[in-house]
Amino acid sequence: MSTPILKVSHLHFSYGNQKVLDDVSLSLEQGEFLGIVGPNGSGKSTLMKMILGLMPSQHGEIDLFGSSIAHFKERSRIGYVSQKANSFNLGFPATVREVVASGLAGKLGLFRRYKKSDWQRVDEVIEQVELSHFANRNIGKLSGGQQQRAFIARALVGSPDLLILDEPTVGVDAKSTTQFYELVRFLHQNQGLSVIMVTHDIGVISSYVDRVACLNKRLFFHGEAAEFQRRQKEILSAAYDYDIQLVEHHHH
């Protein structure tokens, strides 16, 4: 395999004196689909934010596309859908098209207007996420699942190489969730997109992703989806009961 597009080595992070990430190392190969699972508060979103450069790394290294995160400038190579993406102001006067186009703002740079080809690209990704019918609808008047697809489209419009999805299917019904995973799988398989997806859907995740990472402060597993599925029970009980075990140890 070639050099990974993302390499996290020995990463530590604390909020104040609360340790959130403890010696986390993982990597993502070109074209890989990685699922990240772990209980609430296990540091998944924090890890994503550090990879995106939203939080300064305190200890450890993050390399993106072969360069250290401190020197990484090609922001538009990464598309991101945040866990809080659909907690925007619902009354915001903007159509799906306008919101999706805003994903190009940074890539185009200052003093450049959207050109015809940019709008064509916008319509193309809107079609990809099957929202063409709603393109000129107000974003606040879409259902939660539709909004989520609009945010995926915004993340995709700049043709990123890496897509980072933080719990993209929260509050989305089972059918839409499946559709959503199919869409991500399609993008991954047909466009060679590398994907990191944080999710609580442990049951279905391993049938979509290539590899799984199981996180709770530290990494409890990082390997092939098949192996994760095989050892699921053992891994999860270790990761999800981590704190409980610690408490028990104190009693001894």
Place this chain on the structure above:
Amino acid sequence: MIQDFLQNDYLQHALYAGLLIGLISPLIGVYLVVRRLSLIADALSHVTLAGVAAGLFIQKKLNLFTEINPIYMGMGFSVMGSLFVDRLRRMYQSYSEIAIPIIMSGGVGLGVVLISASGGFNVNISGYLFGSILAVRTEDLETTLIVTSITLLVLILFRKELFALSFDEENAVLTGVNRSIVHFFFILVVALVIASSIQVVGILLVSSLITIPVATALQHTNSFRQTLIASILYGELSVILGLAAAYHFELASGGAIVLVSIMILLCVFLIKKVVYLTARLQKNRQRINS
């Protein structure tokens, strides 16, 4: 009446100044309202008052800059105030609205102290408080024109960045939008627009032309583009009708403009209601028929 507006110099100045302010106030207003920052306009207008008072104070006590309109001092204060609001907002991230009362009361406090320290002014402060559009001179009009040009330039140049930052700041920054540059110019423009609209509507009413036309537009618009256009239309309509009413009935112009804009808001609301009700009636009738 149209004749009067065409022939009379001071009426013409008033109309032009009003139309310029009616264009740029709602424009910046859209960006302020959607980011829930509409109260910033009030805070900055009060800071402008402090600046005007400082200007008058220097003129009276130190006998300096007597040729310069104190509103420029007000503009300077407004710009500084806007940068300060920004700093405070970042300091209190989860209570960012707290910056507004701090700045606002600071502005009033400073203004009042300066006014009392200089033992009152022989100029009419109420002109600043309630607007004095009929006293717009050629040089004021020129200043307003310059402010309008700067505003339009900034809003057009940074249009896509301003939209992206307003809708989702975190994501915009992540995709590489330069928040600090865009924000700096925007906040600068806000301060300038507020200071220059004081002559038209007065310090106490400045936020009206920034928020009311936008509030009216938001009732029926779908897209951001429509919202920008409709807000400008409602702003200009308020200025034209308000000025005409002020002239015809000899009313205070600032107040008349604000009242007209509120009336437009209510009309749009009523129209919306009527349209909604007729649509429902029709639906009901169809159901009964079928």
